[in-house]
Amino acid sequence: xxxxxxxxxxxxxxxxxxxxxxxxxxxxxxxxxxxxxxxxxxxxxxxxxxxxxxxxxxxxxxxxxxxxxxxxxxxxxxxxxxxxxxxxxxxxxxxxxxxxxxxxxxxxxxxxxxxxxxxxxxxxxxxxxxxxxxxxxxxxxxxxxxxxxx
Numbered sequence: 001x002x003x004x005x006x007x008x009x010x011x012x013x014x015x016x017x018x019x020x021x022x023x024x025x026x027x028x029x030x031x032x033x034x035x036x037x038x039x040x041x042x043x044x045x046x047x048x049x050x051x052x053x054x055x056x057x058x059x060x061x062x063x064x065x066x067x068x069x070x071x072x073x074x075x076x077x078x079x080x081x082x083x084x085x086x087x088x089x090x091x092x093x094x095x096x097x098x099x100x101x102x103x104x105x106x107x108x109x110x111x112x113x114x115x116x117x118x119x120x121x122x123x124x125x126x127x128x129x130x131x132x133x134x135x136x137x138x139x140x141x142x143x144x145x146x147x148x149x150x
Contacts, residue, residue, distance in 0.1 A: 032122070032123065033123055036121045036122060036123050036124050037124070039121060040118045040121055040124050040127060043116060043118065044116050044129050044131070046086070047086075047088060047114055047116045047129075047131045048131040048133075049086070050082070050083065050085075050086030050087075050088050050114070050131075051088070051112045051113075051114050051131040051132060051133045052133040052135075053082050053086060054079045054082045054083050054086070054088070054093075054095065054110075054112045054133070055079075055110045055111065055112045055133040055134055055135035056110075056133075056135045056137075057078050057079060057081075057082045058075040058076065058078055058079030058082070058095060058097055058110035058112070058135075059075065059097070059108050059109060059110040059135045059136060059137035060078075060137050061074045061075045061077070061078035061079075062074055062075030062078075062097050062099060062108035062110065062137065063107075063108045063137035063138065063139050063140070065099075065102075065108075067102060068099040068100075068102035071097065071099035071102055071108050072097050072099060075097035075099075075108060075110055076095060076097055079095045079097070079110065079112065080095070083095070083114075088114050090115070090117060092113075092114055092115040092117075093112070093113075093114050094112070094113040094114070095110065095111075095112050096110070096111045096112075097109075097110050098110075098111075102139070103139065104139060104140070104141040104142075104143065105138070105139060105141040106138075106139045107136045107137065107138055107139065108136070108137050108139060109134065109135070109136045109137075110134070110135050110136075110137075111132070111133075111134045112132060112133050112134075113130060113131070113132045114130070114131045114132070115128060115129070115130050115131075116128070116129040116130070116131060
């Protein structure tokens with residue numbers, strides 16, 4: 001009789017352990033997906049901020065140049081520096097600097113495109129996001145130093 005009572009007390013404990021194991025097996029993948037998703041959103045946000053900064057800095061550097069060729073060179077160089085600072089380094093950065101008709105009161109336009117890959121995150125290897133930004137910077141019409149022909 002004592003053994004039968006003892007066995008009856010053990011069965012609910014065994015059921016609870018089994019139930020906890022099943023619940024854990026169901027919840028852990030969801031929690032991991034959520035955690036990796038949060039990391040992925042953080043990376044996409046960081047890349048978008050970086051792309052916007054690259055476009056802004058490239059256009060600004062180009063607007064402070066003395067001619068169209070220099071605007072392209074300075075804007076491209078500055079954009080690459082900023083991209084390196086934001087760790088936009090997977091080889092998909094595309095930066096274009098357009099000085100248009102370079103002159104006082106004109107504009108230098110920079111456009112940036114970058115693909116964010118989440119291949120290194122488990123459960124997120126399928127995800128690809130494209131971050132892009134454009135920025136135009138006005139060339140100062142009242143520049144005090146302007147080499148000949150500007």
